[in-house]
């Protein structure tokens with residue numbers, strides 16, 4: 073049986089998370105197919121076909137699919153997915169939105185946030201904000217799962233020679249429609265794919281003060297993240313949030329600045345290779361998981377670090 | 382407009398769980414339990430809609446152990462009108478009844494209660510699945526507005542702003558619909574003592590899962606529960622220069 077991977081894309085480019093999910097699919101064994109659903113998404117389908125290990129791309133290219141609404145994509149996954157042993161999507165907000173809807177249509181109990189694959193039906197997933205790891209074995213005929221991209225190596229985006237098959241899509245749904253978006257614009261690397269992430273918390277104190285975090289990030293070519301407290305207080309947009317209920321990151325270097333280290337925050341960054349904590353409170357829990365801690369006032373430390381690094 | 386809000390009894394968000402030494406689950410003995418924080422946001426949103434004259438009744442439902450009555454009472458203290466407890470004896474330490482079965486039971490309750498809107502948490506902080514709302518919407522054939530940070534009700538439709546990886550997205554949904562809450566939708570109130578007292582007298586109905594005709598047998602077998610790999614302790618450096626030196630020459634990440 074073959075494995076179906078739902079591609080993450082914006083109709084123009086294939087998002088790197090997809091390459092990690094294909095990497096996870098390779099561990100399952102079986103032919104790998106990728107579903108690219110969108111509008112004017114031919115370039116994405118071609119890119120997916122070139123990925124290492126991809127045998128076939130199912131391209132559903134149709135203008136009503138432009139915004140990839142769950143009410144359109146889930147029925148498509150339901151229809152196409154019946155012939156597969158596994159259906160995988162990245163554990164991004166898109167994957168999390170669409171996949172459970174498809175799983176319910178298939179009468180399957182989805183497995184969320186898979187971080188390790190034992191065999192074709194046994195998987196590890198974090199529970200309780202990553203404070204426990206459950207190994208679960210699925211008895212469903214089709215395994216439907218979201219996969220944490222940071223836990224699987226990406227396949228190469230070249231060297232593959234998959235065929236692209238156009239598939240017909242049903243009529244657009246009448247339940248939901250797109251009404252607008254406000255996307256954060258940034259020249260910085262994407263948070264979940266960056267090699268270095270610099271995050272600020274409540275200690276940074278204001279939106280204006282966040283500029284010192286951004287300046288340091290730009291000097292290092294890093295992405296900027298934040299704690300929930302910093303997002304709630306309006307210092308930075310929601311998509312900066314790292315944690316149990318935000319984004320999961322695992323860069324080579326994570327620098328937490330003015331962040332106390334609540335379990336919900338640690339859940340999103342504790343798999344980083346090297347963690348640095350900068351906090352004026354020497355007892356802050358963040359120091360318990362930091363490789364290098366520096367106790368002191370961030371308003372003195374960060375400008376100094378930025379000028380010397 | 383009638384609103385149904387599912388609420389779940391979970392470990393309090395301030396408590397760090399302990400994995401049982403025999404690897405069968407986590408230890409919830411004598412642990413503080415609360416309303417799942419996202420569900421509290423859902424209750425608050427529904428109650429605000431009622432207070433704003435847009436909703437007429439807020440019904441809360443919990444699927445879980447008998448003690449989940451406490452969480453239903455908390456929701457009623459915030460302002461929900463009545464509660465339904467679907468009492469199950471499924472072990473709760475790994476999240477209780479699985480999301481698909483919960484969604485099926487909620488579907489049966491929706492067919493009985495006929496709400497115009499279901500508002501629920503995007504995930505519960507025990508098993509962190511983030512599935513039930515999407516599954517319920519699928520089973521009902523309703524639209525879904527997940528990870529909502531803003532909700533605007535108009536006649537016959539609603540606009541929901543969602544927190545997505547790239548920023549924010551706004552959708553128009555026909556009603557009835559399922560909404561799942563994100564952290565920024567609102568800040569739940571603290572229930573005042575008179576409201577807590579009043580909540581004790583609000584109607585509560587207890588039913589058995591069998592009354593809803595749903596098979597709740599788990600599809601996932603728990604093979605093992607383990608502690609995550611521990612990070613080995615680090616060191617404190619004294620100066621910025623020392624930090625830079627370590628990052629360059631020891632960790633080699635710069």
Ligand SMILES: Cc1cc2nc3c(=O)[nH]c(=O)nc-3n(C[C@H](O)[C@H](O)[C@H](O)COP(=O)(O)OP(=O)(O)OC[C@H]3O[C@@H](n4cnc5c(N)ncnc54)[C@H](O)[C@@H]3O)c2cc1C
Nearest residue numbers: 273274275299300301315316317330331332336337352370
């Ligand atoms: C359901 C739920 C989900 C959640 N999900 C998330 C999530 O995904 N991500 C997340 O991050 N949180 C999440 N939280 C919130 C979490 O519990 C914490 O409240 C939050 O992480 C705290 O953010 P913080 O560390 O920035 O703030 P605080 O805990 O207030 O810490 C601020 C730190 O800054 C330090 N500081 C202050 N001034 C200075 C200075 N001048 N120099 C140096 N240090 C300074 C202080 O010593 C302190 O340690 C969630 C909570 C709940 C209930």
